[in-house]
Amino acid sequence: MNTFSVKAFGTEAPEADLKQLAISRRQVTSNDVEIDILFCGVCHSDIHTARNEWHGTKYPNVPGHEIVGRITEIGDKVTKFKVGDLVGVGCMVDSCRECESCKEGLEQFCEKGNIQTYNGHENQLNQQTFGGYSERVVVTEDFVLRVPENLDLAATAPLLCAGITTYSPLRHWKVGPGTKVGVVGIGGLGHMGVKLAKAMGAYVVVITTSMSKIEDAKRLGADDVILSNDEEQMKNNTNTLNFILDCVSAQHDINAYLSLLKRDGQLTIVGAPELPLPVAAFSLIPKRKSFSGSSIGGIAETQDMLDFCGEHNITSDIELIRMQDINMAYGRMLKGDVKYRFVIDMASLKS
Ligand code: NAP
Ligand code: ZN
Ligand code: ZN
Numbered sequence: 001m002n003t004f005s006v007k008a009f010g011t012e013a014p015e016a017d018l019k020q021l022a023i024s025r026r027q028v029t030s031n032d033v034e035i036d037i038l039f040c041g042v043c044h045s046d047i048h049t050a051r052n053e054w055h056g057t058k059y060p061n062v063p064g065h066e067i068v069g070r071i072t073e074i075g076d077k078v079t080k081f082k083v084g085d086l087v088g089v090g091c092m093v094d095s096c097r098e099c100e101s102c103k104e105g106l107e108q109f110c111e112k113g114n115i116q117t118y119n120g121h122e123n124q125l126n127q128q129t130f131g132g133y134s135e136r137v138v139v140t141e142d143f144v145l146r147v148p149e150n151l152d153l154a155a156t157a158p159l160l161c162a163g164i165t166t167y168s169p170l171r172h173w174k175v176g177p178g179t180k181v182g183v184v185g186i187g188g189l190g191h192m193g194v195k196l197a198k199a200m201g202a203y204v205v206v207i208t209t210s211m212s213k214i215e216d217a218k219r220l221g222a223d224d225v226i227l228s229n230d231e232e233q234m235k236n237n238t239n240t241l242n243f244i245l246d247c248v249s250a251q252h253d254i255n256a257y258l259s260l261l262k263r264d265g266q267l268t269i270v271g272a273p274e275l276p277l278p279v280a281a282f283s284l285i286p287k288r289k290s291f292s293g294s295s296i297g298g299i300a301e302t303q304d305m306l307d308f309c310g311e312h313n314i315t316s317d318i319e320l321i322r323m324q325d326i327n328m329a330y331g332r333m334l335k336g337d338v339k340y341r342f343v344i345d346m347a348s349l350k351s
Contacts, residue, residue, distance in 0.1 A: 001124050002027040007349055008134035009323050010062035014052040017327045020349075021060055023130045025138050026122070032138050033081050034073040035089065040132035041066025041158040041316070042342040043188060044249040045091075045272070047330050049119050053274040057119055064132025065091040065117040066160040066343075068153055078141045086153065088145040088306065089137060090160035091296045093117050093129060097142075105298040107143075133323065135350055145303055148310025155315035158188055158341040159306060161296065162316060166193035166245060167305040168297035169268045170200060173243055177201035182241045184228070184257055185248035185271055186213050186220075187333070191317060191340035193245045194220045196305075199312045205241065207257065210336055220317075228256070239263075239287070247271045258283040258291065266290045316341045322348035 003024040011018045028034050046063030048054050067089040071081050081087065095102050095110035102110050115121065118131030130137075147156055166189055175181055175197055183193040184207040197204045198221035205224045206217035217225040226233050234256060241260050248271040258267055258279070267289070269277075279291060297305065309315065317340045321329055329342040 003125065006135040008062045008130060009326055009349065010060045010130070010133065011050045012060050014050070014057070018050065018133070021062065023060075023062060023134060024125060024127070025136060026124050028073050028075045028138055029124070030075040030077040031140050031142070032075045033071050033078055033087070033141050033144055034136060034138050035067070035069040035087060035144075036072045036136055037067055037069040037132055037134060037346045039068050039154045039157040039346060040064040040344045041161065041188070042326070042329055042333070042344065043161050044333060045161070046131075047333060048249075048272065048274065050330075054272070058128040061119055061128070062130035062133050063118050064134070064344075065089070066157045066162070067117070067132035067137060068147055068157045068160070069137075072136070080141050081144060086147045086149070088147050088156070088160045089117060089132070089139050089143065090145065090164060090302055091117055092299075093120065093139050093143050105300045107298050108296045133326070133344065135346065143299060145299070145306055148306055150310055150313070151315050154320055154343050154345070155318050156309075157343050158192065158316035158318065159309055160302070162188040162192045162341060163196070163309060164297040164302045164305050165189055165270050165294070166247070167196050167308070168301055169245060169270065169294035170197055171301070172294065173266055173268065175200055175202045175243055179203070179242050180205065180240065182207050182226070182244040182257075182260055184244060184246045186210070186217070186340065187247065187249065187336065187338065188316070188341040189247035189270060191220055193247060194222055195314050197245075198222070199308070199314060205237075207244075207260070216339065226260075234259070241265060244268070245270065249273060251275060251277070254278075254291070255280050255283040258289055261287070261289050263287040264289070266292060268292045268294050270294050316343075318343045320345050324348060
């Protein structure tokens with residue numbers, strides 16, 4: 001298979017900083033499109049993976065799964081896109097397409113394992129997949145999304161992971177008018193959860209550890225705020241919420257958040273801390289509460305989410321950085337110091 005080399009940023013060991021590397025991409029085959037990457041969001045999963053916190057990271061690792069860019073080349077069998085189209089790529093670049101989940105449009109749950117945008121396995125080149133911290137990417141057209149034209153492109157990039165990861169469970173659990181929703185952890189995912197739940201018509205409560213985010217919560221669309229490290233506030237809000245979306249990236253006491261649910265309430269975790277979170281049986285039993293998880297969203301649902309954001313004029317609140325600033329950005333994210341998503345301007349890697 002023919003390949004070409006592109007500039008990228010990645011890491012060669014869990015404790016190493018990210019630096020510039022050269023990686024190989026496959027040349028466009030019949031069903032592929034080649035995308036010139038314009039912007040790439042920085043997800044906390046990029047940090048977990050670069051640092052091998054979930055184990056199994058193959059090095060070198062090039063993160064990045066919130067990609068937007070412009071199509072520069074298409075294969076001879078491509079029907080959905082043309083050269084010049086603005087498009088997005090999220091957390092997956094392929095799946096088996098044959099299993100029950102794939103047939104139902106739930107490729108994120110592919111029974112053979114979907115192919116992740118980075119740290120997956122690219123069969124064509126028999127190497128790990130490399131993500132969006134790079135100049136260009138080649139992706140089969142079925143895993144490429146249309147980006148609404150009315151939205152700011154850089155601020156749209158985070159929708160490809162943070163957007164769909166919060167949209168999908170909100171839809172699955174039928175959040176809407178009459179639902180009281182809590183969103184825990186107001187980072188990249190959490191702030192999108194607030195905006196999306198509000199646009200779906202829910203009453204939205206921000207649950208944060210950061211004093212500095214209280215003011216912002218209302219601007220993001222929240223109806224109320226709970227400072228989770230204030231015991232009094234937590235106690236006053238016991239048994240008040242129907243649904244909680246937990247977007248926290250680090251260890252936290254899940255039982256404290258479960259106490260905020262009403263009878264038959266549901267807490268869905270999308271945050272993926274490195275270590276297990278102990279759940280007390282008596283956090284669930286007395287009021288028939290449920291604790292569940294959710295993974296990104298399928299390709300069709302990702303397109304629905306982008307269209308929904310286009311209609312409602314929803315994008316991410318971003319801080320635009322240069323590729324060379326990525327190590328600083330990781331350090332700030334680990335301190336919860338980002339409002340609310342870093343997005344890399346890929347022109348900085350190309351110049
Ligand atoms: P992020 O921007 O770094 O935000 C994480 C937020 O968690 C922080 O802003 C902070 O919010 C809160 N937090 C951090 N440490 C905490 C602690 N010790 N206790 C309580 N709250 C704490 O991260 P992100 O990119 O949104 O990602 C969040 C998590 O979701 C990561 O683990 C990521 O890997 C995972 N993820 C999962 C999926 C999926 O499909 N399930 C997809 C994408 C990402 P406050 O300041 O408001 O407290
Ligand atoms: Zn992500
Ligand atoms: Zn499958």
